[in-house]
Amino acid sequence: MSFMEFVLAAIGIASAIGVVGFRNPLSSAFSLIVHLLAIAGLYALLGAHFLAVSQVVVYAGAIMVLVLFVLMLLNLKSESGRRIGIVRSALTVGIGLVIFLSISAPMLAQFADLPQATLEQNIKSSEGGVKAIGELLYSQYMVQFELSSLVLLVGVVGAVMLAKRKNVQLMPREGGMGGVK
Amino acid sequence: MEDTRLALVVLVPLVGAILSYVLGRAAPRIAGILATAAVATSFCFVVSLWQALEGGQTFSFTLSSWLSFSNIKLPLEIYFDKLSAVMCLVVTGVGSLIHLYSIGYMAHDESRPRFFSYLNLFIASMLILVLGKSLPVIFIGWEGVGLCSYLLIGFWYTNPDFASAGRKAFVMNRIGDLGFIVAMAILYHSCGSLDITVLNRPEVLARIPSEMGFIAGIALFLAATGKSAQLPLFTWLPDAMAGPTPVSALIHAATMVTAGIYLMARMFGVIELAPLVPAIILWTALATSAIAAIIAISQNDIKKVLAYSTVSQLGFMFLAVGVGAYSVALFHVVTHAFFKACLFMSAGSVIHGCHHEQDMRRMGGLAKSMPLTCLSYGAATLAIAGIAPFAGYFSKHAILESLAHAHNPYLHSYGELIGLGATAIAICTAFYMTRSFILTFLGSYRGEGHPHEAPMVMTAPVLVLAVLSVVGGLVLNHGFFTYLQGPLPPVATHSGGGILGSVLGSVPGLIGIAAAYALFIVTPAVKDQIRKVLWVGEKVSSGKFFLDEILGLLVIAPFRGLSVVVSRVLDQSVSIGTGNAIGGISRAVGELTCRVTTGQVSTYVLWMFASAAFLLYCFLPVR
Amino acid sequence: MDPITSYLGIACLLFTIGGIGLCLRRNAIVLFMCVEMMLNAVNLAFVAFSKIHGNLDGQVAVFFVMVIAAAESAIGLAIILSVFRSVASIETTDAAELKW
DSSP states (O other): OOHHHHHHHHHHHHHHHHHHHOSSHHHHHHHHHHHHHHHHHHHHHHTOHHHHHHIIIIIIIIIHHHHHHHHHHHTOOSOOSOOOOHHHHHHHHHHHHHHHHHHHHHHHHHHTTOOHHHHHHHHHHTOOOHHHHHHHHHHTTHHHHHHHHHHHHHHHHHHHHHHSOTTSOOSOOTTOSTTOO | OBOHHHHHHHHHHHHHHHHHHHHHHHOHHHHHHHHHHHHHHHHHHHHHHHHHOOTTOOEEEEEEEEEEOSSOEEEEEEEEOHHHHHHHHHHHHHHHHHHHHHHHHTTTOTTHHHHHHHHHHHHHHHHHHHHBSBHHHHHHHHHHHHHHHHHHHTSSTTSHHHHHHHHHHHHHHHHHHHHHHHHHHHHHHHHSOOBHHHHTSHHHHTTSOHHHHHHHHHHHHHHHHHHHTOTTSOTHHHHGGGSOHHHHHIIIIISGGGHHHHHHHHTHHHHTSSTHHHHHHHHHHHHHHHHHHHHHHTOOBHHHHHHHHHHHHHHHHHHHHHTTOHHHHHHHHHHHHHHHHHHHHHHHHHHHHTTSOOBGGGOOOHHHHOHHHHHHHHHHHHHHHTOTTSHHHHHHHHHHHHHHTOOOGGGTTTHHHHHHHHHHHHHHHHHHHHHHHHHHHSSOOOSSSOOOOOOHHHHHHHHHHHHHHHHHHHHHHHHHHHHTTTTSOOOOOOOSOSHHHHHHHTHHHHHHHHHHHIIIIIOHHHHHHHHHHTHHHHHHHHTGGGHHHHHIIIIIHHHHHHHHHIIIIIIIIIIHHHHHHHHHHHHHHHHHHTTSOOSOHHHHHHHHHHHHHHHHHHHSOOO | OOHHHHHHHHHHHHHHHHHHHHHHOOBHHHHHHHHHHHHHHHHHHHHHHHHHHTSSHHHHHHHHHHHHHHHHHHHHHHHHHHHHHHHSOOBTTTOOOSOO
């Protein structure tokens, strides 16, 4: 594990803890931005260049801007009122530990004894450049790619419908719906 | 031999039933025409098949496979032999005439499409009944005609009396159906087949143990008593007159009620397994016939007279069945279909012409205003009375003759008694039919309004049947018994005889007619004297022998008591208690567990994570 | 430990942290961010798998996850907005009508 990887992983984990830990949602949001950027860096180190760029643009850019926008719009203060009890926190962390162990242990055991040579060969052959990903998306995953655009469209329409103010007239006015009586 | 025409015989009325309802709703006028055309088409197919029957040849057709288990094969198969041919000709022939008549009779009814649809469905069911190759297929038709009978008796269901008459017919028929099912179970258990062609073979019948044979025979007879209105299950038939008159003519006189006779003739091997069964049939038939004839004397409703007369005539047919003269019984089925359908349809014309008046006391003198109807009713009356050249004479005479040849070990020396009784009933029949004729058509009109003759579409089929009632017996008499010798055992009868025989044979009928003429026309005073003397008899007769009340006391009252006990004791304590206990438990559990749903998202997420952790821990291989 | 498989460990850890945050926080937007974090952890694992197996299918999957995440963020934030409009708060404890 190179030094760079180590640093980025440490930043990523620390900022993740920050997201959960900060009481002010704004701090959490900024912490998440740092986290996402660190993950983008890890993608780049792994050779997934296209994903690294997408991560920065889509996540750290678009989505987080949207989140910050909503936060500012609602003008929220930090979480108030009683904190979550110590028993419950301990319980949650315990459960989290069980989950962590039962996911990671079999996964690590599965890939622990991979031969080094084939692994390096595989890493070389899966350089995620824009060209390689694009070829795959527009050939083998063509249908799924088109469907994802549909998902985005539905998301946009749904978001507009949901965020509309309730007192806005949703029904067409009288005489609308041309021809239907 | 497979023949597609056979399938068409059944399917055409079935399609007609659907079409006349669906298309009839759009244009009610065409419903009747469609339905009549369907039955007439079916009749044509039957005739062409009947023409093709030669010698011992039969036709069959497999509509589809019904049940098919490992070793049970039950195809939906229909079968056409000479016995089926006779029944089919009557059903479709008389059926199409009655359909035609109904067009006129029901012309002003709102729900004509429904009526004609039911009527066609009835014809299809009846054809399945007489064509079925195995007992279960016959049972489909058996239930089908019962259903149609129920639907048509309660056709004017807005009248609660009519609806309950339909229910009564349905329930009483179910009692008979129980017998059918029991008989099927026994026969299948002992013979391993329900195919009628197999069941009548002597070597197959020999496999049935004697006591089982007795039970099967009695069970089949019970089924027949339900459908053919014999004691103790006959009270539904007079009530069935609540339906429209064409229905009474078609279902409750000409065809459906003869299904019991058909079943007896089909299964004669089973009936004759134990000699006690024919003896029981004989006595039951005699009692039914006598009781119905006595009741008919005192009835004032024209349709009720005909209904009791039908019961009485069915008893006559069962008398022939009881002495093993099945083809004679069938002969009476055919002639009875002619003259009884004619009588009912004439009565329908009378009711139609008198503005829905059914009481004979408010009729009279209709011979002037309804000459054609009077003519046909008179012809049919002479036929049912058994006067020499008319149709009823030949069949009735054949029955009386076969009774004389009866030999059954259980009859002991009472054989002559049955013959005498039957003769007395024949006199009685002539008497009450003449009475109804006199009350309706002779004398002066006692009702209100002006009676008018029925339209042509109604009188034409009545006249056809009247002609058949006149000449039918004479024409059929020669060939009928030999024709049916293939599927049925031969009978030793040479009915008809010469001129002298005919005159002597008509004597009972003439006595009845003369008595009625004397009492109702010549000396009405004597009639009133007799009524005073025989007031007990009149009470019993007009009270219909209190059979409904007796049945009510013996069957319905205990049943009702049991129901009350069950509802008061069992239902209140056991059922409701158990229900409340179970309800209480689930309520308590529910109140306990609903605490889990706090409405807090974080709690839900925690539960989800805990479960996920548990599942992962359990199922993932942690090495 | 191999460098590639250590990525899997990091992914698992991030996923768990996100899950814990989901249980402990009450602010709907923070919950939303925790979900995003968990998605990211899975994405990281996908990329690692892609490297281990030597093909690009894992990275394509990440691309689709990003698409879904974008749509989800639009819808999710719209829902948070309308919830805020009806109960004047985005604390999940205040929006608790869906109980017995």
